[in-house]
Amino acid sequence: MSNKELVFGHQNPDTDAITAAMAFSYFQNQLGYETEAVALGEPNDETKYALDHFGMKAPRVVKTVANEVDKVMLVDHNEPQQSVSDLDKVTVTHLVDHHRIANFNTAQPLWITARPYGCVSTIITELFQEKHINIPANLAGMMLSAIISDTLLLKSPTTTDHDREAVKYLAKIAGVEDYEKYGIDMLKAGTNIAKKTDNEIVDGDAKTFELGGTKLRIGQVNTVDLDDVFSRQADLEKEMHNLMDQNGYETFVLMVTNILNSDTDLFVVGDHTDTVEKAFGKKLDNKRMNLPGVVSRKKQVVPPLTDAFEG
Missing domain, CATH: 3.90.1640.10 (inorganic pyrophosphatase (n-terminal core))
Structure with a gap:
């Protein structure tokens, strides 16, 4: 070599x-x-x-x-x-x-x-x-x-x-x-949701984290209109469950981020949804939670989840 x-x-x-x-x-x-x-x-x-x-x-x-x-x-x-x-x-x-x-x-x-x-x-x-x-x-x-x-x-x-x-x-x-x-x-150019498959939306920008012995998959998709994503909620949820079964993730969290106003809706599937609610001090409604001003997985989503799962 x-x-x-x-x-x-x-x-x-x-x-x-x-x-x-x-x-x-x-x-x-x-x-x-x-x-x-x-x-x-x-x-x-x-x-x-x-x-x-x-x-x-x-x-x-x-x-x-x-x-x-x-x-x-x-x-x-x-x-x-x-x-x-x-x-x-x-x-x-x-x-x-x-x-x-x-x-x-x-x-x-x-x-x-x-x-x-x-x-x-x-x-x-x-x-x-x-x-x-x-x-x-x-x-x-x-x-x-x-x-x-x-x-x-x-x-x-x-x-x-x-x-x-x-x-x-x-x-x-x-x-x-x-x-x-x-x-x-x-x-x-990166937010053409209509062109993306269900898999590309939920897993195209996703990372695996081990927090307190729990395997979490945290994905993020950027959009200019949240409805473009959530009009497909049932299909996206099915894909998230498929990926969880294949890879042993216990919880799948998808950040759906509106890049024009810097808001995120968190879409949460799987176990430990109560721990996710605890992390952000909010209740999920139809598996969704609105987080105004949240755009960063690294700074605004992983740290509170880490505290909740490991605390």
């Missing part, structure tokens, strides 16, 4: 998972490493919009990595259940993330940068700046898109001043004059 390393984000990749892999791979190659950005799934409609807009190709999709390389670099995730299935067969040499660190340990020391920013592409922007390495215009456009995606146009509570600075900096390099207009067009 060569010394080549693969760089990738989490399963069900979003715009940041795909972009951060592309950006960190480019960055490491400038430092003399031999890396290739890959993905653990196909890009979603939002990411495709950005790739088309900036004339870039999506990284190739891999199912396993140990058949190709001995070493890998992780971006935008660290929890093994969100990573490639054979992660335990390779050495992780680098990690760049903005999530909690959980169930992650290595046999070897590694280069790790974890910062509580709104987006990994923001962290990588600063890494480029620290090393005085220029970011190509089209890659800067993708990184801009990733930050807009992860922070919902800088409206999410995960947004930091670092993200705001990076957006201005990257928009300039990418030649995007009105990043808000571009951002709304991109976010809308």
Whole structure:
């Protein structure tokens, strides 16, 4: 095997998972490493919009990595259940993330940068700046898109001043004059609910969490009209039950987020619905609960659920 390393984000990749892999791979190659950005799934409609807009190709999709390389670099995730299935067969040499660190340990020391920013592409922007390495215009456009995606146009509570600075900096390099207009067009491109299957809606952006011995699947779908999603509630519920049976999730929580007014309806299926109610201090009505101002799984949904399930 060569010394080549693969760089990738989490399963069900979003715009940041795909972009951060592309950006960190480019960055490491400038430092003399031999890396290739890959993905653990196909890009979603939002990411495709950005790739088309900036004339870039999506990284190739891999199912396993140990058949190709001995070493890998992780971006935008660290929890093994969100990573490639054979992660335990390779050495992780680098990690760049903005999530909690959980169930992650290595046999070897590694280069790790974890910062509580709104987006990994923001962290990588600063890494480029620290090393005085220029970011190509089209890659800067993708990184801009990733930050807009992860922070919902800088409206999410995960947004930091670092993200705001990076957006201005990257928009300039990418030649995007009105990043808000571009951002709304991109976010809308990702919300074409009519085009999505039931599976894509409930599981297209979902992650598994083990909280207090309970296996939760937490998905999120963005929309510009909640009714576009809930007009299909019975079918979506059926799909959630299918996935629970196949994968042993005890509870399935779907965040249906309106990106125009930053509200979320939580749709909850399975066991422990009382614990979910306790987490948010609200009752479910027809398996739904309205959470005004909630847009972030990481900051506004996982922490209260963690407290409720582990407390």
